[in-house]
Amino acid sequence: IHPYFFAIPIITAICILSVIIGFFNAREYDVIDLSEYEWHDEYGNPATLNSFNATTKDELIAEKIYTTLSPTKQNTVLIMRSRNSFVNVYINDHLIYEDNTNISRMFDSSPGSRWHQIPIGLNDDPVRLCLEVTACFYNSHGMVDSIYIGKENDVYNKVVSSRLFGFIISSFFYLMGLVLIYAHFHLSHSNNLGKDLLYLGIATFFCAQWSNAETLLWQLFIGHSEVIHMIEYVSLPAIPLSLGVLACYRLRGKMQMLSYFYTWICSINMFAVCFLHVTYLAEFHYTLTFTHVLLGVMIPFMVMLTLSYINPNDKKQSLLLIAIILIVLIFCVISALARYITGIYSSYSTHVRIALICFLSCLIFYQLNQVANTFSKGLKSDMIHDMAIHDYLTGLYNRTGYGEHEKLYNNMIRNNTPIGIIQLDVNNLKLINDNLGHEIGDKMINAVAQGLKLAFPETQAKCYRMGGDEFLVMLDGKDPEQTYRNGFNCLRDYCNEQNHNPDNEFRLQIAHGYVLIEHGSMTLEDAMEKADMLMYINKKALKTKKLSRSLECEIPEEI
Secondary structure, eight states, X not given: OOHHHHHHHHHHHHHHHHHHHHHHTOOOOSEEEGGGSOEEETTSOEEOSSXXXXXXXXXXXXXXXXXXXXXXXXXXXXXXXXXXXXXXXEXXXXXEEOOOOOOOGGGOSSOOEEEEEEEOOOBSSOEEEEEEEEESOTTSOBEEEEEEEEEHHHXXXXXXXXXXXXXXXXXXXHHHHHHHHXXXXXXXXXXXXXSHXXXXXXXXXXXXXXXXXXXXXXXXXXXXHHHHHHHXXXXXXXXXXXXXXXXXXXXXXXXXXXXXXXXXXXXXXXHHHHHHHHXXXXXXXXXXXXXXXXXXXXXXXXXXXXXXXXXXXXXHHHHHHHHHHHHHXXXXXXXXXXXXXXXXXXXXXHHHHHHHHHHHHHHHHHHHHHHHHHHHHHHHHHHHHHHHXXXXXXXXXXXXXXXXXXXXXXXXXXXXXXXXEEEEXXXXXXXXXXHHOHXXXXXXXXXXXXXXXXXXXTTTEEEEEEETTEEEEEEOSSOHXXXXXXXXXXXXHHHHHHHTOTTOSOOOOEEEEEEEEOTTOSOHHHHHHHHHHHHHHHHHHHHHHTOXXXXXXXXXXXX
């Protein structure tokens, strides 16, 4: 069992547990949500927090909006999130916080979504709060949201709790993408699997990376919002590209041709937006419109991809599932794009996340089901293969197993690796079978096999039952000569113990022949014949000498 088979249920359990803990620990924090306050401009006209605009690309004008705060308590902090804008904060017309506008050109003109933490301190009287907001782009609404005031711990808990679920789900898919990629490289060598896992893993990874950045918790925890903003920008055009590659691999016929065309367009778009940005010709923000179009065009490919994983015999269930997915995808993607275009950024990423979760969950479920079936078939195949090369009575390798290992031994001889060969034959088996029955004969054979396992462990040798009363031991350890002598002595002691056991109805008498191949001195076939000849010489000697009933075999002299 490999680690990734445990990773998926562990990750799932952690995510579910986190959601349950967060749900039961939910409480009202001592926090004031300033987005619900009445805001107005410097002329007293009502104002909102989500409609700061630049007139032209070269003329970015600061806008001021005001509200009145109630008396604040000790250790009070103001936390807010600005998007595509810079924010200065005034209390009673005194500048208490000045935003940092020095951003490298590489990271775009905007720091993206950035959190601001401003300590307010203790005020006994109402104060006038002013936000001076400068939009970063002329064609996109700058905004301020998630603006809370209260004790620092409560404010942080309020912000985290409101975004924790999306963060957990995104992190789950993040890890799932890595698991799928790892599973591909691990399983593709040993199983007949295609590249579904790899392409699906890459697509899942980029979807999760974009979604994870959109939760904004990384910016809150570690800062460096411009870096995370850049990762988010790069990940977004990578989503249709990675899903297009998966569609090229999965779909057939006309849809495959369309997938190739779509993927090429996505590749050109990905290259273009990166090239224009690094050459300072156009920032990412101004080139994302075509990416949004590609995301919309991606919907039919997502539906067809889901359908490609479904068993064609379950047509009714497939049609129902596709209908549900299609409705969710169309609603979520169109709603998200509409919100983004109109400047309502507060929940557009949630809609995209829901669409991606529905789609990726289906694909991952079907793909993992296919992997499980493949692994199950492979496991059954391994079990059948294991049964085919092992002797059912003794558990030792059989003649088929030797045939499978023969190539390995020949390679060792060609590489001048020393190998020891022991041919063994159990005396008097026929006599036991004829007089005491085959059941006792099987016990005798099994006793010999257990002795061989004890004397020649798997790390130093391989033991075979070649048929009937014939056994073979191949010594492929570092020092086969020493292994042979130690094993022989152990086998002698074992047989003596068996022969002195009054419960046994047989006595063990084993003839053997041993040959050592060094420096490629002989072929495997010649060595087997020589060991066989030595075994029969030893067998004849045993019968001639009529040795006592023990392991009546001696180490013969070299011939």
